[in-house]
Amino acid sequence: MDTHTLPALLNADDPMLRLALAAHLARYKGQSRAHTASDLNVYLRWCLERDVMPLQAKRAHVELYLRWLQEIRHLRPSTVSRRLSVLAAFYRTCVIDQILDHSPAEFVRRPHVPLESPTLGLSHLQFEAILTAGRDSANRNDFALVAMLGLLGLRVFEATGTDVQALGEARGHRVLRVHGKGDKTALVPLPPAVGRAIDRAIEDRAAGPILLDRRGQRMDRHAATRRLKALARSANVTTARMHPHVLRHTFVTTMLDAGVDLRDVQVAARHADPRTTMRYDRARNNLDRHPNYILAAFMASAT
Structure with missing residues (x-):
């Protein structure tokens, strides 16, 4: 296991805690491991500041940690729920490995997560403005960045982590091989506009990252965020x-607004659970799309 994915320890001389963390993180790969380690780091730092030993924590400590996330850090319910899930999974592994007799997180109630995602996707006109700004930008990576996030629906680590060698063809389509969450690989077809944007970014390079920062190094998520903010300013797109x-949210909401079937959107977004896709559907309560009308039209000859 890469040592950089191990969370910060309260006591470097605590072999049991180090073993428990390593055993739990060994269950994950790639970005899932890194994100799990990051969430565990938050809890370990919280414990350090309060002289709490993680392997001796009680349910009350986990409850206090939950309240701290909600009332001091003011994190969104979905983030709080995710971090509690990560912590509960860690303690469950400790029970499986007989490091603990029971999990202190077992009976902690998770916060209610609203059905609709709090992240607002761009409107159709705002999305067009961002695409135009990227296409007209002097930085040839901007259009590829916007296209990969907004027209392919890639996660930022997928877009920035993809190399030129991932481009190819499959069943008559130009495709991009994407290494996603859960160490899963997907073949994503490239519409012509996205293909042109990527070709513009890579020029005549045959290897290396598709997206580069201003120093010619692989673009990271921080550089990607800065470029998107700059494009939004140049396009006069205002968002919180x-x-x-x-842009990934916009990819999903724009598909749903265009009438693409929910199952097809789920496949395109590579969501494991259709409920995740439904959270993005800002028109879910639009009665114009109610399935009763489709059924009535189908049975019109009998009615």
Whole structure:
């Protein structure tokens, strides 16, 4: 296991805690491991500041940690729920490995997560403006960045982590091989506009990252966020928080607004659970799309 994915420890001389963390993180790969380690780090730092030993924590400590996330850090319910899930999974592994007799997180109630995602996707006109700004930008990576996030629906780590060698063809389509969450690989077809944007970014390079920063190095999520904020300013697009996930959200909401079937959108977004896709559907309560009308039209000859 890469040592950089191990969370910060309260006591470097605590072999049991180190073993428990390593055993739990060994269950994950790639970005899932890194994100799990990051969430565990938050809890370990919280414990350090309060002289709490993680392997001796009680349910009350986990409850206090939950309240701290909600009332001091003011995190969104979905973020709080995710971090509690990560912590519960860690303690469950400790029970499986007989490090603990029971999990202190077992009976902690998770916060209610609203059905609709709090992240607002761009409107159709705002999305067009961002695409135009990227296409007209002097930085040849901008259009590829916007296209990969907004027209392919890639997560930011997928877009920035993809190399030129991932381009290819499959069943008559030009495709991009994407290494996604859960160490899963997907073949994503490239519409012509996205293909042109990527070709513009890579020029005549045959290897290396598709997206580069201003120093010619692989673009990271921080550089991607800065470029998107700059494009939003140049396009006069105002949004509370402009970040890469806004474009992935826009990818899903625009598909749903265009009438693409929910199942097809789920497949395109590579969501494991259709409920995740439904959270993005801002028109879910639009009665114009109610399935009763489709059924009535189908049975019109009998009615």
